[in-house]
Amino acid sequence: MRQFFLLFLFLSLICAQTTGNEFGKISLPLGKVSVKKPKTDKWGRALPGQKVFVGDYIRTLSKSRCEITLKTGGKVRIGENSELELVSADIKPMEKNYNANLKRGNIWVSAKAAFGEKKNVSVRTPTAVAAIRGTKYRAIADSAESSVLIYEGEVDVNAAKNVVEAQGKDEKDTPEGKPKFKLGPVDEVKGPTEVPGPYEVSLEDWIKLVEGWQINVRKDGKYSLFEFNKTADGELDFVKWNKEQDAKE
DSSP states (O other): OHHHHHHHHHHHHHHHHHHHTEEEEEEEEESSEEEEOTTOOOEEEOOTTOEEETTOEEEEOTTOEEEEEETTSOEEEEOSSEEEEEEEEEEETTEEEEEEEEEEEEEEEEOOOOTTOEEEEEEEOSSEEEEEESSEEEEEEOSSEEEEEEEESEEEEEEHHHHHHHHTSOGGGSOTTSOSOOOOOEEEOOSOOOOSSTTOEEOOSEEEEETTEEEEEETTSEEEEEEOOHHHHHTSHHHHHHHHHHHTO
């Protein structure tokens, strides 16, 4: 009897740890979408309703998309030919912090916070870091340059190289479940701000972008900041699809 009790306690602890690392679930896999567990090279087919956890990788191939519903509500959607690493999920009663690493491709983040709640969904790309606070944005990742477009609310953005240097340590040294960076101070962009030529200025500090603005950040930290064409952007299939999905919420 005692052995049975110890076994039950052991299994309960394992389940509790697994649940604590839950990032969300795959609510809509379209096309060829696969999931890879940490410390393995095997990719498995993503299934509707499948839970995903911190450390998992999600990959989409051509003509494929994937929607992830965060554990505490909100959506993260991945476009075709993309790869996303789920880095951390630090969930507290009135504060939720999610961190993900977009290796390549396109991602849409839509996660509004409840009244009195703090919900931060931060996405890192090879060249930039974007931190959402209850709003909507899209990030496009490439090894040489990344873009962040704001559709609603505000987003804090910094060059990826600054975030790593500010921590003073490699990403691998960051404790699991802890945010990799702290936000602020930030300079807010409310209206047209003249930059002396594209990519002639290095992004050294956090900058807060508002709706309708786009920032492109290169690997060397230099950036270009401008208001994007909402009409042309709205004609993109991935943008149309995301707006349709958001309208269903």
